[in-house]
C-alpha cells in the first residue's frame with residue numbers, strides 16, 4: 001500500500017501568516033513547526049512536543065535526541081493510525097494514481113494552515129485553495145491539549 005502521506009509533489013509548509021491576528025496563538029499551532037497532515041482529507045497533527053522542538057531550533061540548539069525521536073515517533077504513529085482509521089487502501093491507491101499533491105478537499109483545509117503544493121496545480125486544487133477560509137479550522141488539528 002502506498003502511503004497517503006509521502007508527497008507526490010513538493011509541498012511548502014509554514015506559509016500561514018496573520019494567525020495571531022486571527023486569534024490562533026503559538027500554543028495552538030505553529031505553521032513552521034514540524035507537523036503531519038493527510039493529503040486525502042486534510043487532517044493535520046501537531047502536538048506541544050512538535051512546537052517545543054521548533055522553539056528549541058529557533059533558539060539555535062541542536063535537536064535534543066529524545067525530543068526529536070518522540071516527535072518523529074508520534075508523527076509516524078499518527079500517520080499509520082489515521083490511514084487505517086479514516087481511509088481504505090482502495091481510496092489511497094486511487095488518490096495515488098492522480099499524482100496530485102492533495103485532494104481538493106485536503107487543499108481547502110490545509111491552505112489556511114500554510115500548507116500548499118508547489119507543483120503544477122490542477123484547477124480543482126486552485127479553486128479549493130481560492131475558496132478556503134483564511135483562518136485555519138482548529139477542529140481539524142489533532143494533537144492539541
Ligand SMILES: [Zn+2]
Pocket residue numbers: 038039040041042043082086087
Ligand atoms: Zn485523511
